[in-house]
Amino acid sequence: METHLRSLRLFGQNLQAFFSQLKKHPSAWLGGIVILLYVAMAIIAPLLAPHSPIGTDLQLRLIPPFWQDGGTWSHFFGTDVLGMDLLSRIIYGARISLLIGFLAVGISVLIGVVLGMLAGYFRGFFDEIISRFAELLMAFPFLIFAIGIMAVLGPGFGNLLLALTFKGWVEFFRLVRGEMMVEKTKEYVEAATALGVSHLRIIISEILPNVVHSILVLGTLRLGYMIIMEASLSFLGLGIQPPTPAWGSMISAGRDYMMTAWWISTIPGIALLILVLSINLFGEGLRDVSDPRLKRG
């Protein structure tokens, strides 16, 4: 028990050192805070949203945001063609974006890391097969690939996740496989082998802690990408279907009204932009901090 406490404390110290280094990157810091705000917004969406996100009221259609003529405070960002409240839809839309983003990255990490570690450690035939398959997937542009899958399977939450992860794991696989091959040649791995530690333990408790940073960095950067991908698919009508609030389909819905009601497309677009920008800033900061070349002894 005591040793567990101690290792927890050490882990805490590590984390502290990590965050104190992160503080030196104001942009990353800002990005992190914005991400947290979005996450909080998504979680307490029912408390924040002034209206129902799917409640239509044709009497109140195309109301502009409050600062324009005809705008009202009760519909902060205005309403869309069907009279749904934009602010409420954006707040609820964050749920979809973040949920898809985190799940897609999470599943990709899981598949990519497991396959990458096994392939990089044991090499051989297994590695050959997986690597060739990964290379095959790499040959398709992500968006086209995802569109193809969605077109075949049809829209839906589960299918969306499948489309995003079907190719999403490849990046993680390649990263982890490469790092694994580097780490495996280091003598501490050989030392563990000489102590009679099993392969699985070596992979999980000796090598994994050394690659976790890179996975974290790539994961963050891919999170932004996955969110954009979801928005793109929804925009094309292949992802989340209206009336379920998703930023991509909201942008798409406002397309025809750009001249008369710009806010329907623009405001969800800005929400998406700020989130992805923050994620990328945070990811860049994370990469700088964990890059050993920039670290001192």
Added chain:
Amino acid sequence: MLQVKDLTMVYETDRGKVKAVNGVNFSIGHGEVLGLVGESGCGKSATLLTLLGLVPYPGKITSGEILFNGEDLRKKSPTEMRNIRGKDIAMIFQDPMTALNPVFKVGEQIRETLRIHGLMQEQKGSWWSRRKKQNHNERERVMELMKEVGIPSPDERFFEYPHQFSGGMQQRVVIAIALACSAQLLLADEPTTALDVTIQAQILELLNKINRERETAIIMVTHNLGMAAEFCQKIAVMYAGEIVEQGPTDAVLENPKHPYTQGLLQSIPRISERKQRIEPIPGSVPDLATLDETCAFYPRCGKRTKACLLKKYNLEDLGEGHSAKCALYS
């Protein structure tokens, strides 16, 4: 020929100023071989780079003079320094692969030095014939150099790339580049450390030959006392950025005065009839950022006294060019 006076180079880091080279004095004449000996981090490589005006970032020379044939190199402009580097003073590195460009043919790299320093005679005639003659002469000269440093069949190896050469052969190429402009002074930074024992002997032999035949002065940085003993006429022992003892090789190694030199000599295993027990120096090399002005060896020294902490001591002449920096001799 080269005289270094009170040279100090400071790294400005966020942990404060670190004196990597601290008030170093030495000189070397034509055809002499000087060994700078010390452990890693003692400032021996930093000293060499500073001489060439290649102060590693974030370093700065804060005081001292580097007199080369009577002229202070510190006052030279960057362009003048570029001319001196390679032409008058050449450098050989520990890892030859970092000194050679992997994407150019070995011969071309030697030829490059000849061109940059304008060492080939201008040819007469039309542009075309001039170029042809020039090309031919340069190639001949490069082959000569390659032969001189002992690269077999230079006419084939001229067209090979550095990675096709073994470590020892790469080092020979670097030496050929240094010879290309008949430098008067050769700075060798651990030239054989990365090489195998038998190859090490070959390279040392080559450097020896150059020193004998061309009267090139050599400053060799090494951590291997045996190598310094066999190769150098004079030795300067460095510790924590300072020269703590210097003098003729035999005097320093057979009659070491500074406790650090004594400790070093006792800590290397020697091959002799009787097995002598080696006596390590306790502790490890200090962190340069935390040093004050007094003797840096004090915490590890077996002969320390209260006098050590009183003031900063200077190199004290002990006769016959042998000097040591220690409270024992002041």
Added chain:
Amino acid sequence: MTIAPLVELRAIKKHYVINKSFLEKVAGAKKQIIKAVDGVDLQIFNGEILGLVGESGCGKSTLGRTILQLHRATAGEIYFEGKCINHLKGHDLRKFRQDAQIIFQNPYSSLNPRKSVRQILSLALRSRGLKDSLEQEREIRHLLSSVGLAERQIDNYPHQFSGGQRQRIGIARALAMKPRFIVADEPVSALDVSVQAQIINLLEELQQEYKLTYLFVAHDLSVIHYISDRVAVMYLGKVVEIAKTEELFNNPRHPYTQALISAIPSVDKERRKNRIILEGTVPTPLNPPSGCAFHTRCFLKLGQICETKTPELIYDSMGNGVACHYVKA
């Protein structure tokens, strides 16, 4: 010799096959084989320090790792206390690993940067079967003090130590298994001169205290001379000479050994003798010369026989062996 050796190698070979990429295979590239260790017979006796010396690429590190079953031998047998250990698996292999440990050259990559000293050592203790955390704690503290580290550094991470101290941690990790046999793979070559001496002395003290047997792999002949009881010289995957240390250094018989010994730069004037400077470089083990692998650089070459026939390692009555046609002739 009536004493049974602790470790015995019989005709050990370790060949590596260079894997061709998929495309190269399609293009019909042939397999290339590196003969890192190519037929080594060796006996290591209880309580001795056997020095193994040679230049880079001669297979000395591979040999050490092959004995420890970190690499499986391609051919030949390895006996530990009379038992063949080539094909050990599972429980038996783990048991063997307790008896035979390794100390590495690079004090930086040999310790996991994300593990504290406590974690590194407790991994070893757990592998030995010591699971109780209180006992582990006591044992770790004991280990630290026996390799000359302060007990308060127990929760420090590798990057907080100097090279010499890290090497001590690596030694403590090997000792944690209570081994009888240790392969020390260039344990001091990455260290500074003054620190090198500390580690050499520590290794010697530990050897006496725990009655250890070392295979001490190094390229530095002065270190080998200092620490070893017997020395084996390797060249291109083969042992070319093996003898008692004094015998080997005072009276080297194989021309390669002679050249190696004459090449040692020495502080002492009287040791500086005529240098034998070998021509050329070590040939690649990808395509070693026929016959005696040394014949391309040898200054005592007899002629035809050296190029065609591989000389065998022949022992004299004193147990010193040499593999050379010239010496035999």
